[in-house]
Amino acid sequence: MKIETVLREHKRSITPERVKMFDFFTHKHLSSASDIEQAFPELGRASIFRTLRLFLKIGVIRRVALGERGENYELVDEDSHHEHMKCSKCGKVVSFESADICQKIFSEAQKIGFHVTEHSLSILGVCKNCMT
Amino acid sequence: MKIETVLREHKRSITPERVKMFDFFTHKHLSSASDIEQAFPELGRASIFRTLRLFLKIGVIRRVALGERGENYELVDEDSHHEHMKCSKCGKVVSFESADICQKIFSEAQKIGFHVTEHSLSILGVCKNCMT
């Protein structure tokens, strides 16, 4: 996915700030606003939040809830659905394929008469290492 | 479930503030800190947050993510697992049984070597009425 193309499709300007943030997500898969702020101190905080909102809106990233203050985001991957599990001791995050959970959610939504636009599974626990 | 018993089991004082908050959850199932603050203006904000944290810790309530600023909480129901779907137009929240999703999560966690302590599924969408 080329961010330039997506921005053009949505009639939004291609700016160095947006390209920087997009590139950041391609190498740090799960990031928060403050991760980005630390990585690019020259970016204004407001622009970071505005760009995150834009990326959400045009479907470039999605929110990932992990039971914390402050949201996390990751690039949307069209053809692979996964969710995250976070160790509340060491902070490690593990992802796993979740196509079947996705499917379950959609079928449940259909029963109720809901059109799902966004979903996120937040799992906290303790990893093998931290179980002592 | 009697809150007095649970508090006693955990060697915590039984106070009118804690009882009030517990009772509030029994009739308004999904609530945020500010819902409680509005319902009981006489309670200090700090005590509300402290009590929420206590209730979380002793397993009386659980966090419910709904893609918003500010957390929501609900009473833990030992023998029925459900999750929530929220309409982003009208704000309506619908819950649905999710025993099978729960099971899937636990089996996935086992594979990875994780012990799940808390999980929450956040689903946003558009309900039948709002689909125009």
Add this chain to the structure above:
DNA sequence: TTCGTTGCAAAGCTTTTGCACGAAT
């Protein structure tokens, strides 16, 4: 040139902390 986007600073919310007073055990 025009309109969208940025950075800064200030404001807004939600949540936490320190401390003295008051209540529960």
Add this chain to the structure above:
DNA sequence: ATTCGTGCAAAAGCTTTGCAACGAA
């Protein structure tokens, strides 16, 4: 009597907004 919990006020963390200046189209 002692310990635990409360309220207040202040601080801290995260996110949004207003506005003037700047850069993309």
